[in-house]
Amino acid sequence: MPDPDPILGDLRVLELSEGVAGPFCTKWLAGLGATVIKVEPPGCGDVTRAAGPFMHNVPHPEESATFLYLNTGKQSITLDITTPTGSAILQQLVRTCDILVESFPPTYLDSLGLGYAALEPQRPELIYTAITPFGQTGPYRDYKGSDLVTQALGALMHTIGLPDREPLKIGGQAALYTTGISAFSATLLALHVRDLEGHGQLVDVSAMETLTVAQIHASLQHQFGRTPVRRDSTLMPAQDGWVHAGLERGIGEDTWPRVCELMGVPELANDPKFSTREGRREHQQELQAIIGAWTATRPKEEIYHALQNLRTVAGYVATVEDLFVSKQFAERKFFQPLEHPHTGKVLYPGAPFSMQGMSWRHGRAPLLGEHNAEVYAHGLGYSADDLTRLRGLGVI
Amino acid sequence: MTKQALDGLRILDLTQVAVGPYATLLLGFMGADVIKVESCSRMDISRGAARPAPGSDALYPGGEPGERPWNRTGHYVHRNGNKRSLTLDLATPRGKELCLQLAAQCDVLIENYRASVMDRLGLGYEAMSQANSQLIYVKISSQGATGPERDYGSLGSTLEQTAGLASITGYEADRPLMTNETYPDPVVGMLAVGALMAALRQRRQTGRGTFIDLSQREATASLLGDAILDYALTGRVAAPMGNRHPHKAPQGVYRCQGDDMWLALSVSNDDEWQRLCQAIGQPELAQDDRFNTNLARYHHQDELDALMSAWTQTQDHYHAMHLLQTNGVAAGAVLKGGETIVDPQLQARGFWDVVDHPEAGTYKQVTTPWQLSKSPRRPACPAPGLGEHNAEILSTLLGLPEAEITALEAQGIIGTRPTGA
Numbered sequence: 001m002p003d004p005d006p007i008l009g010d011l012r013v014l015e016l017s018e019g020v021a022g023p024f025c026t027k028w029l030a031g032l033g034a035t036v037i038k039v040e041p042p043g044c045g046d047v048t049r050a051a052g053p054f055m056h057n058v059p060h061p062e063e064s065a066t067f068l069y070l071n072t073g074k075q076s077i078t079l080d081i082t083t084p085t086g087s088a089i090l091q092q093l094v095r096t097c098d099i100l101v102e103s104f105p106p107t108y109l110d111s112l113g114l115g116y117a118a119l120e121p122q123r124p125e126l127i128y129t130a131i132t133p134f135g136q137t138g139p140y141r142d143y144k145g146s147d148l149v150t151q152a153l154g155a156l157m158h159t160i161g162l163p164d165r166e167p168l169k170i171g172g173q174a175a176l177y178t179t180g181i182s183a184f185s186a187t188l189l190a191l192h193v194r195d196l197e198g199h200g201q202l203v204d205v206s207a208m209e210t211l212t213v214a215q216i217h218a219s220l221q222h223q224f225g226r227t228p229v230r231r232d233s234t235l236m237p238a239q240d241g242w243v244h245a246g247l248e249r250g251i252g253e254d255t256w257p258r259v260c261e262l263m264g265v266p267e268l269a270n271d272p273k274f275s276t277r278e279g280r281r282e283h284q285q286e287l288q289a290i291i292g293a294w295t296a297t298r299p300k301e302e303i304y305h306a307l308q309n310l311r312t313v314a315g316y317v318a319t320v321e322d323l324f325v326s327k328q329f330a331e332r333k334f335f336q337p338l339e340h341p342h343t344g345k346v347l348y349p350g351a352p353f354s355m356q357g358m359s360w361r362h363g364r365a366p367l368l369g370e371h372n373a374e375v376y377a378h379g380l381g382y383s384a385d386d387l388t389r390l391r392g393l394g395v396i
Numbered sequence: 397m398t399k400q401a402l403d404g405l406r407i408l409d410l411t412q413v414a415v416g417p418y419a420t421l422l423l424g425f426m427g428a429d430v431i432k433v434e435s436c437s438r439m440d441i442s443r444g445a446a447r448p449a450p451g452s453d454a455l456y457p458g459g460e461p462g463e464r465p466w467n468r469t470g471h472y473v474h475r476n477g478n479k480r481s482l483t484l485d486l487a488t489p490r491g492k493e494l495c496l497q498l499a500a501q502c503d504v505l506i507e508n509y510r511a512s513v514m515d516r517l518g519l520g521y522e523a524m525s526q527a528n529s530q531l532i533y534v535k536i537s538s539q540g541a542t543g544p545e546r547d548y549g550s551l552g553s554t555l556e557q558t559a560g561l562a563s564i565t566g567y568e569a570d571r572p573l574m575t576n577e578t579y580p581d582p583v584v585g586m587l588a589v590g591a592l593m594a595a596l597r598q599r600r601q602t603g604r605g606t607f608i609d610l611s612q613r614e615a616t617a618s619l620l621g622d623a624i625l626d627y628a629l630t631g632r633v634a635a636p637m638g639n640r641h642p643h644k645a646p647q648g649v650y651r652c653q654g655d656d657m658w659l660a661l662s663v664s665n666d667d668e669w670q671r672l673c674q675a676i677g678q679p680e681l682a683q684d685d686r687f688n689t690n691l692a693r694y695h696h697q698d699e700l701d702a703l704m705s706a707w708t709q710t711q712d713h714y715h716a717m718h719l720l721q722t723n724g725v726a727a728g729a730v731l732k733g734g735e736t737i738v739d740p741q742l743q744a745r746g747f748w749d750v751v752d753h754p755e756a757g758t759y760k761q762v763t764t765p766w767q768l769s770k771s772p773r774r775p776a777c778p779a780p781g782l783g784e785h786n787a788e789i790l791s792t793l794l795g796l797p798e799a800e801i802t803a804l805e806a807q808g809i810i811g812t813r814p815t816g817a
Contacts, residue, residue: 005601007594007597007598007601008594008597028590032594051643052642052643053622053626053629053630053632053642055629055630057630065622065623065625065626065629065630066622066625068625068629069621069622069624069625070621070622116769134741135741135745135767137744137745138740138741138744138745139740139741139744140721140740140741143721143726144721144724144725144726145726145728146647146662146664146726147662148639148641148647148648148649148660148661148662148728149660149661149662149726149727149728150728151660152649152658152659152660152728152729152730152731153660153728153729153730153731153739153741154731154736155731155732155733155735155736156577156579157649157660157730158656158658158730158731158732158733159576159577159733160575160576160577161567161573162567162573165567166639166648166649166650166651166658167649167658167730168565168566168567168573168575168638168639168649169565169639169649169660170561170565170575170579171561171563171564171565171566171620171634171636171637172561172564172619172620172622172623172634173622174561174579174619174620177618177619177620177621178583178586178619179765181583181586181587181590182586182765182766183766184587184590185422185586185587185589185590185593185766186590186765186766186768187590188589188590188593188594188597189401189402189426189589189590189593189766189768189771190401190768190771191593191597192401192402192593192596192597193401193768193770193771195597195600197399199770201768201769201770201771202768202769202770203766203767203768203769204766204767204768204769205765205766205767206745206765206766206767208741208742209742209745209747209764209765209766210586210765212736212742212747212762212765213418213582213586213762213763213764213765214579214582214583215577215733215736216474216475216582216762217577217578217733218732218733218736219733219734219736219737219760219762220455220470220471220474220733220759221455221470221733222732222733222734222737223470223733223737223759223760224455224456224457224458224470224759225455225456225457225458225459226455226459228732228733230576231576233573233574233576234574235557235562235572235573235574242557242562242572244553244554244557244574246549246551246554304558308545308548308549311549312549313549313550313551313554314554315550315553315554315555315556315557315558316557316558317557317562317563317572318557318558318559318560318563319560319563319633319634320560320563320620320623320624320626320627320633320634321627321633322560322563323559323560323617323624324627324628327543327544327545328539328540328543328544328545328546328613329614331542331543331544332540332542332543332611332614334614334617343629346625346628346629347628348621348624348625348628349614349617349618349621349624349625350614351614352587352591352610352614352615352618353587353591353608353609353610353611353614353615354608354609355591355594355595355598355606355607355608355609356606356607356608357598357602357604357606358594358598358606
């Protein structure tokens, strides 16, 4: 049962965002109790509804895993903000809202009379979070971004991958998700200021800057006299996947002999090539081969637990499937069931942190335009006939 | 002067190495008073050794450890700007007592030790909230405060693996790769800022502090939530796909002129493809029916990549990027460390702060990933020397007289030199 006063329960958020970063930001605002109204174009809605992967391998606007995950807990209204009527309706909505999150190219909303400069006088308390690939200003302002392009320009990619191959991106849409996290924290910083001072402001979030904050190493190494380079991966095959032994750093004096014992080669503990940390680093290739011979015969989780119990920083490459069988995730109740008209009850990844005295709101993603009646009729006082007219005009 | 967003917020920072220091660096930029607590016998590991062995791989300016190497390592200096430094030996009763007294003067305590460490020291949430019922205790840990793996140790690279991110990173589907970066650390550091803001709001609502349990593994897993949900819906296990996109092409990274220089590009639709063909002066490509629809391009990706590569190899990466971008095509030079610090966009945005560090020299400091129009960040302050603010903090916050501070130093409970220096 949700607690009576969720932290953001008094707030209304308008989301004018497609794709990943904006929706990820407001997903967490909804989780903390805000009412989040997602404004989608009539007809197709958020483009992510058309992006897979799809539940039945056939495109369907209510069955995109990416959309379903990114838009939990929100309401959906349809609105064509490019029309004067639509723009006027949006401004009506803005006057009832505390936060607006958008991820259009810079100046686009300004051109519709819906930018921060136009809205601030109407609602000085408004927090206006604008998420873009490069920020609201600067020579790259009007450039196009993507997850890959952002990882490249974020100076993170150049040191990832194998030395004799092209730089490699971090998988999935990591850069866009991270930008959503950056926007979430930045929005809550602005809210903190508003709670204390009473005024809103423009929150300018740049994906390129977000990634540059994440890279620190490359810029740092360069400045302190080293050339950052791509290095080989030290993952080793296990019987059913991949592991990392975690023996490079910070392990205790007695750990190495115990690892040797575990691997069934106790005599190696006294081999001067491997008995010191420096020695292990110097003879890394050989060491990899020895450990790899052992790990190849064991299941990855068994290796992970065994080496962790010897106080190493061992890891195993968990697949999405493995996350569901992890006892740690189970004990933490990380996965949350959500019921949806098209998917039935399915387990979703849950909250990114917990807080005493607060429980996250877990709700499913909305159907397209599901809350038109609630928001326009109950909220703004439009009659059913008005809604029919607006629908006929293509405004909603 | 404009008041800063977190003016007046005082944070007792017991974090070390990466994830926690990133969070408190950002909080410091927004105006919080961050008091970084270490002990002389257990400094922040990123300071390196008190007496570094020759050939140590810690990052010193120009490779020189210098007189006080523990104040000069790149990783320490870069992540710990905007903070004051206090040393306290938390293993001693007096050190513990002083820590609790300080907590009573602070709004927030933040730490990123393995799960049980602070509890075993008698400085966990229970003890802290007795000292200060308003205290917000932020616990960042690899696995969370509970669970069978809560005492497992992790580096950022371990978390990439155990959170699922490594399983979708690699050139080929059957070979995941380590990034050799510590990606989960800055990401979760950024998230911690938002989590703290939420807790501060709750405190204003309830009048009480709270305990935040932030698991890096769980937070990192959220970065692949779509793939996780896809598994739950369909049983599909996501695998690496190099630099490619699930359905758009061309997308990849292509070699350019020069040493290890590359261009990333991603074409999302047919119009963008047409513009690319025009921009690179190959309009006939736009007519080639191997490539003139998204689906066709997807199925002919290998040929496409070869064609793109043939063009980029004749180009400077930045030049190619600007050419394509001014023609409405998403492209990005793959920047090296030395390039990002002089990139024109970041310069125009004021993203890099030049820091003159008294012991580590002058360098460019990473700042914040956001810009708040009415709450600008502070300019970066140099990372403090070990115990640099001992006297200032103990006298102004706890009212300790000079004689007592001198005595504490003599007893080794506070100090400015690491044990063994």
